[in-house]
Amino acid sequence: xxxxxxxxxxxxxxxxxxxxxxxxxxxxxxxxxxxxxxxxxxxxxxxxxxxxxxxxxxxxxxxxxxxxxxxxxxxxxxxxxxxxxxxxxxxxxxxxxxxxxxxxxxxxxxxxxxxxxxxxxxxxxxxxxxxxxxxxxxxxxxxxxxxxxxxxxxxxxxxxxxxxxxxxxxxxxxxxxxxxxxxxxxxxxxxxxxxxxxxxxxxxxxxxxxxxxxxxxxxxxxxxxxxxxxxxxxxxxxxxxxxxxxxxxxxxxxxxxxxxxxxxxxxxxxxxxxxxxxxxxxxxxxxxxxxxxxxxxxxxxxxxxxxxxxxxxxxxxxxxxxxxxxxxxxxxxxxxxxxxxxxxxxxxxxxxxxxxxxxxxxxxxxxxxxxxxxxxxxxxxxxxxxxxxx
Numbered sequence: 001x002x003x004x005x006x007x008x009x010x011x012x013x014x015x016x017x018x019x020x021x022x023x024x025x026x027x028x029x030x031x032x033x034x035x036x037x038x039x040x041x042x043x044x045x046x047x048x049x050x051x052x053x054x055x056x057x058x059x060x061x062x063x064x065x066x067x068x069x070x071x072x073x074x075x076x077x078x079x080x081x082x083x084x085x086x087x088x089x090x091x092x093x094x095x096x097x098x099x100x101x102x103x104x105x106x107x108x109x110x111x112x113x114x115x116x117x118x119x120x121x122x123x124x125x126x127x128x129x130x131x132x133x134x135x136x137x138x139x140x141x142x143x144x145x146x147x148x149x150x151x152x153x154x155x156x157x158x159x160x161x162x163x164x165x166x167x168x169x170x171x172x173x174x175x176x177x178x179x180x181x182x183x184x185x186x187x188x189x190x191x192x193x194x195x196x197x198x199x200x201x202x203x204x205x206x207x208x209x210x211x212x213x214x215x216x217x218x219x220x221x222x223x224x225x226x227x228x229x230x231x232x233x234x235x236x237x238x239x240x241x242x243x244x245x246x247x248x249x250x251x252x253x254x255x256x257x258x259x260x261x262x263x264x265x266x267x268x269x270x271x272x273x274x275x276x277x278x279x280x281x282x283x284x285x286x287x288x289x290x291x292x293x294x295x296x297x298x299x300x301x302x303x304x305x306x307x308x309x310x311x312x313x314x315x316x317x318x319x320x321x322x323x324x325x326x327x328x329x330x331x332x333x334x335x336x337x338x339x340x341x342x343x344x345x346x347x348x349x350x351x352x353x354x355x356x357x358x359x360x361x362x363x364x365x366x367x368x369x370x371x372x373x374x375x376x377x378x379x380x381x382x383x384x385x386x387x388x389x390x
Contacts, residue, residue, distance in 0.1 A: 004280075005278035005279065005280040006106070006118065006121055006278060006279060007121065007122050007277045007278050008106075008118030008119055008120055008121055008122065008277060008278070008279055009119065009120040009121075009122050009145070009175065009277075010118070010119040010120055010145055010150050010173060010174075010175065011116055011117075011118060011119075011173070011174055011175060011176055011177055011179075011180040011277060011279070012105075012116065012117040012118075012119060012150075012153075012154060012157065012171060012172070012173055012180065013114065013115075013116055013171065013172040013173075013174075013177065013180035013181050013183065013184045014096075014100060014114060014115050014116075014117065014157065014161070014169050014170075014171055015113060015114045015169060015170050015171070015172070015184045015188075016093075016096060016112075016113040016114065016161075016167055016168070016169045017167075017168045017169060017170060017188070018053060018054070018055055018056060019053060019089070019092075019093075019112055019113035019167070020038040020052055020053035020084070020085075020089055020112075021036045021038060021053050021054070021055045022166075022167050022168065023085075023088060023089055023092045023167070024036060024038065024082055024085075026092075026166050026167070027088075027292050027294055027335070027377055027379070028294050028335070028339070028376070028377060029294065031080060033057070034055075034057070034079075034080055035054075035055055035057040035058045035061075035076055035078070035079035035080065036054070036055040036057075036058065036079065036080045036082065037051055037053075037054050037055070037058050037063060037069070037072050037076065037079050037080070037081050037082070038051070038052050038053045038054075038081075038082050038083075038084060039051045039052045039053070039069050039072075039081070039083075039084060040069055040083065040084065041083045041084075042081050042082050042083035042339075042340070042341060043069075043081070044069045044070065044072060044073035044077075044081045045069075045070065045073065046069060046070075047070070048068075049068070049069045050065075050066055050067060050068055050069060051063060051064065051065050051066065051067045051068075051069060051072050052065060052084050053065060054072070057079075058072070058075075058076055058079055061075050061076055062075055063075055063076060063079075069081070080339055081339075082339060082341060083341050083342075085333065085341065085343065087288060087290065087331060087343070087381050087383075088290060088292070088333070088379065088381075089112050090112075090287065090288060091286075091288055091289060091290045091381070092112075092165065092167065093111075093112040093113065094286050094287075095164065095165045096115075096161055096164075096165050096167060096169075097109055097115060098164075098286075099160055099161050099164040099165060100115060100117060100157065100161070102160070103117070103153070103156075103157065103160075105117050105118060105119050106118045106279045106281035107279075107281055108279045108280050108281055108282070109282065116177055116180065116279060117157070117279070118278075118279030119145055119150065119153065120144065120145050122277075147199050147207065150173055150207075151173070151199075151202055151205060151207070154171045154173055154202065154205045155202050155205060157169075157171060158171060158203075158204060158205065168204070169204070170184050170187040170188045170204040170205070171184065171187055171204065171205045171206075172184030172185070172186070172187055172205075172206055172207075172208065173205065173206070173207040173208075174207065174208050174209055175209060175277055176273075176274065176275030176276055176277045177275055177276045177277070178225075178226050178227065178270060178274075178275030178276065179208050179209070179213070179273055179275055180208070181226045182208055182217070182224070182225070182226050183206045183207060183208035184206070186198075186206040186208065186216070187204050187205055187206035188204070190206070193215075193216065194206070194212075194216055197212040197215050197216055198212070199211065199212070208273075209273075210273060213272075213273040214244075214245075217244045217273075218243065218244050218245040218248075219243055219244070219245060220243065220244055221233070221242060221243060221244075222236050222241065222242065222243065222244060222246075222247050222271070224244070225244065225247075225270055225271060226270075227266075227270065228267075228270070232259070232263070232267075235258060235259070239254075239258065244271050247267065247271040248271050248272060252264065252265070252268045255267050255268055285386055285387070286323075286384065287383065287384060287386060288381055288382060288383045288384055289316055289319050289320065289381070289382050289384065290316070290331075290379060290380065290381035290382070291312045291315055291316055291379065291380055292312070292333060292377060292378065292379030292380075293308070293312065293377065293378060293379070294335075294376055294377045295308065295375075295376060295377070295378070298337055298374035298375060298376050299374060299375045299376075299378075300374050300375070302366075302367070302371075305366055305371075305375060305378060306363055306366060308378050309332060309362050309363070309366055309378055309380055310359055310362065310363075312378065312379070312380040313330075313355065313358060313359055313362050313380050314355060316380060316381075316382050317353070317354075317355045317358065317382075320353060320382060320384065321353055325353070325384045325385065326351035326352060326353055326384065326385040327348065327351065327352060327353065327358060327382040327383065327384060327385075328347065328348055328350075328351045328383055328384070328385050329345055329346065329347045329348060329382075329383035330345065330346060330348065330358055330361050330362055330365070330380065330381065330382055330383070331343055331344065331345035331346075331365070331380070331381040331383070332344055332345075332362060332365040332366050332369075332378070332379070332380055332381075333377070333378070333379035333380075333381070334366075334369050334371065334375055334377070334378060334379075335375070335376055335377035335378075335379075336371070336372075336373035336374060336375055336376065337373050337374045337375075337376050338373055340373070341377075342369065343379075344365045344368055344369065345365070345381075345383075346361055346364070346365055348361060351385050358382070362380060
């Protein structure tokens with residue numbers, strides 16, 4: 001059951017860079033620097049499938065998440081196309097969130113690749129009706145952070161996430177979620193103007209607050225405000241409101257007349273830099289663990305593959321035993337030299353922690369693959385029993 005939301009002086013937005021692509025590159029390091037596109041089953045000619053994640057090399061030529069795979073293929077026929085591997089991304093994301101929780105601050109997860117961290121709880125209620133309202137009375141039990149120390153914390157977060165998982169992230173810092181999210185955009189793609197106005201300069205970390213809000217956002221289009229979609233922006237343009245400065249100059253009553261009381265009031269607050277300063281941490285328990293390995297020499301012999309899979313299984317069983325958990329399903333992933341990636345899974349007869357119960361199922365799954373190319377990567381996953389399963 002989720003905890004009660006609480007307000008915080010500092011909101012840190014952590015966003016993992018090109019997440020799915022980065023996970024795939026950890027498994028296949030030679031993909032670093034190569035255009036990689038993840039989506040569907042990895043076949044770019046398949047209809048009705050879309051890009052889930054594109055590497056920066058692919059983005060540079062216009063490939064974007066949500067684009068049909070066929071359209072991406074027309075732009076980049078020579079890119080490496082990989083299937084969406086949801087269980088692998090689940091595990092990688094859980095590892096990141098676990099690393100974030102080690103800092104002792106509450107974490108609210110927003111998906112595979114992003115989360116918010118609340119730092120320095122406050123006792124006052126920040127009003128959404130007054131963007132200038134100030135937080136009051138810091139929690140006496142909380143550490144006090146200023147701009148220097150919050151920047152140092154953000155830098156440590158990036159370092160710990162990378163050291164723990166091999167994944168890189170960008171961080172936005174502010175006093176509410178919306179402004180922190182927009183700050184992450186500046187952290188990813190700093191321009192000379194934003195760099196000059198940053199309260200602190202740290203690689204891939206940016207703070208956006210009342211001091212630099214208007215200098216940075218005032219002349220930008222309303223569409224740059226997080227949560228303002230194309231339809232809302234079009235309605236604003238129809239009223240002659242194109243920039244954040246112009247939106248600020250629009251009377252609240254006019255916004256309510258056009259958009260209704262809820263969205264009208266929200267736009268009035270949002271353009272002034274206001275937003276939600278609460279964090280709702282949720283109970284967290286890993287639902288699975290996995291290990292994969294790219295081998296220096298491609299494997300063609302089934303016995304060699306079985307030996308490799310059993311080694312990965314033994315490492316996983318040790319991890320599960322240390323957590324006093326049980327395994328109820330296992331899966332095997334095979335990637336050939338052509339980067340064709342397939343996964344097969346099977347439920348165990350009963351939950352277990354015994355290697356001798358698990359390894360025959362792993363062997364059987366591996367034997368079910370029709371492997372007609374040398375294998376460069378093997379992965380094993382164990383799905384774990386959770387309290388709700390019990």
